[in-house]
Amino acid sequence: MGAGGSKEEQPKSRVFVPQTPVEFSSSLINSLESSLESDYTRSQSAGQLVQQKVSEELAKVQYQAQEALALAKKNLEQAEKNEVAETDSVSSSDLAAKFEALKTKFETSTYVTELDKETNSVRETLVKCLQDNKGRPLDCYEEVEQFKAKLRTLA
Known part of the structure; x- marks a missing residue:
């Protein structure tokens, strides 16, 4: 279709002309032209250095x-x-x-208030359980939950 769209564009190289004559050996020029290092490999090595x-x-x-x-x-x-x-x-x-x-x-x-008979009995059950199971308060989990529930109903 379009003549310019189907071809891959090659980056154009720039040529700088020095004002004074500079001479490089042909071996140096050949080694630079045949070098496999590119911008990509330089960026990869820089990235690795930063990561390190x-x-x-x-x-x-x-x-x-x-x-x-x-x-x-x-x-x-x-x-x-x-x-x-x-x-x-x-x-x-x-x-x-x-x-x-x-x-x-x-x-x-001022926070201490008198408790009704039912709440007192639940409290006494909890205290007795804790005294019977010294060093093992988790054995009285159900009694604690009953006491908490009873106190919630009073509030």
Whole structure:
């Protein structure tokens, strides 16, 4: 149909004419003309170089993150040890005094209300289950759910 549309266009090469005479050896010119390296291969190698640098930087960042995590774990463990040491030094009389203070605060709290008989019985069932299963509170899941449901009906 059209004369120019069916042919592939070849990129036109530009010729630069220097103002001073330059001579290159024929072997250099032949090696440049026969070189397989093109713009595509140069861009591929540049892309690989960028990818390699990114991988190296990512490895550095991961290493630094692991170091920071290890340091944070170490600090947390040390803080927990210090906390345990502090709680071990508390006497039973101090604990009893704190317990009594919390108990009076709880009893005088405005949030405490009297519960009806049915709610009290559900609460007592839950407390008994928790006392019977010390160290295994998940065994009282059904009682907890019943108590929650009962409290929802009161609200």
